[in-house]
Amino acid sequence: MESCIFCRIVEKELQSKIAYEDEEVVAFHDINPQAPIHVLIVPRKHIPTLNEATEEERSLLGKLMLVAQKLAKELGTAESGYRIVLNTNKDAGQSVFHIHLHLLGGRSFRWPPG
Ligand code: 5GP
Ligand code: ZN
Numbered sequence: 001m002e003s004c005i006f007c008r009i010v011e012k013e014l015q016s017k018i019a020y021e022d023e024e025v026v027a028f029h030d031i032n033p034q035a036p037i038h039v040l041i042v043p044r045k046h047i048p049t050l051n052e053a054t055e056e057e058r059s060l061l062g063k064l065m066l067v068a069q070k071l072a073k074e075l076g077t078a079e080s081g082y083r084i085v086l087n088t089n090k091d092a093g094q095s096v097f098h099i100h101l102h103l104l105g106g107r108s109f110r111w112p113p114g
Helices: 006-010 056-076
Strands: 018-021 025-027 037-043 083-087 101-105
Touching: 006 025, 006 037, 018 056, 025 056, 025 083, 037 056, 056 083
Parallel strands: none
Antiparallel strands: 018 025, 025 037, 037 101, 083 101
């Protein structure tokens, strides 16, 4: 998926500040952070939205959550609190169509979200 910006980040064709990577997952700091901690956690595999995920991706989706937990601990926001966001399609404001979790922390968040 050469045109996908997150595929290009995963392939290191585009520069990013990487927070974690393994054979399945890459996490990097958001270019336009909405909180003191704002990391994007993405699978190396190109999946456009949660709507396209299948049973085949069950463990990969779980892995994204566990990477979020690990980074929340490492970045020091696990105890104070953090938010995981997965935007899907237009009404949620998804702008990059390669599935990703947002890990947001370092401040308090309102509920319900806007
Ligand atoms: P979405 O709106 O799709 O849920 O989130 C996409 C996120 O990707 C946004 O928070 C945006 O700031 C971030 N983003 C877009 N392009 C880049 C980029 O080239 N590098 C990094 N690090 N983040 C990006
Ligand atoms: Zn992609």
